[in-house]
Amino acid sequence: QVQLQESGPGLVKPSQTLSLTCTVSGGSISSGSYYWSWIRQPAGKGLEWIGRIYTSGSTNYNPSLKSRVTISVDTSKNQFSLKLSSVTAADTAVYYCARFSGYYYYFDYWGQGTLVTVSS
Amino acid sequence: QSALTQPASVSGSPGQSITISCTGTSSDVGGYNYVSWYQQHPGKAPKLMIYEVSNRPSGVSNRFSGSKSGNTASLTISGLQAEDEADYYCSSYTSSSTLGHVVFGGGTKLTVL
Numbered sequence: 641q642v643q644l645q646e647s648g649p650g651l652v653k654p655s656q657t658l659s660l661t662c663t664v665s666g667g668s669i670s671s672g673s674y675y676w677s678w679i680r681q682p683a684g685k686g687l688e689w690i691g692r693i694y695t696s697g698s699t700n701y702n703p704s705l706k707s708r709v710t711i712s713v714d715t716s717k718n719q720f721s722l723k724l725s726s727v728t729a730a731d732t733a734v735y736y737c738a739r740f741s742g743y744y745y746y747f748d749y750w751g752q753g754t755l756v757t758v759s760s
Numbered sequence: 761q762s763a764l765t766q767p768a769s770v771s772g773s774p775g776q777s778i779t780i781s782c783t784g785t786s787s788d789v790g791g792y793n794y795v796s797w798y799q800q801h802p803g804k805a806p807k808l809m810i811y812e813v814s815n816r817p818s819g820v821s822n823r824f825s826g827s828k829s830g831n832t833a834s835l836t837i838s839g840l841q842a843e844d845e846a847d848y849y850c851s852s853y854t855s856s857s858t859l860g861h862v863v864f865g866g867g868t869k870l871t872v873l
Binding site: 675677702703748750752753 | 794811817851866
């Protein structure tokens with residue numbers, strides 16, 4: 641059973657960089673045709689796709705965030721990471737990591753989510 | 761504004777059936793059989809309930825079913841139970857690569873009366 645777990649600071653100051661890591665267990669991050677994704681959800685709102693990475697290192701980002709987002713992967717640690725720079729209060733949200741099937745276009749495994757608050 | 765349109769809320773009584781719609785275009789829902797549905801309880805991560813329009817992952821109750829007609833996909837929950845009260849999101853493949861070929865609906869809050 642694949643499991644994903646987000647980790648990182650729960651509080652980030654405005655203008656700083658938000659950094660989160662997703663650790664994958666129960667399977668290799670390098671196996672299968674999967675994309676490793678980040679999705680966020682502001683309180684009381686819907687899901688917003690941030691971006692994803694394939695184990696080859698190929699990335700896709702939401703255009704609205706592209707100038708501030710970097711997603712990377714460390715296959716040796718079975719982890720992938722998110723960096724979001726120049727954060728503002730609008731970036732306050734629950735951040736989820738998830739596995740995305742590149743064949744059938746669905747998110748089958750999700751992390752439990754981590755709340756990141758941007759505040760001074 | 762979300763790419764896929766869902767009703768903000770639906771409600772039903774225990775034992776009844778309800779249907780949640782998800783309307784897109786021929787570039788997403790109508791053009792491909794890659795519609796998925798997610799259930800999200802408060803404070804929890806979304807959970808995959810339906811994929812490829814009508815397939816259920818192992819462990820998902822057969823009270824949940826999916827279908828599609830034209831540009832509208834639907835999630836039907838039969839024999840409503842209190843535990844079904846949650847938010848439901850649809851998602852679809854889209855020919856647009858803007859968002860990684862995936863679009864979400866805005867979500868529907870299901871209330872079990």
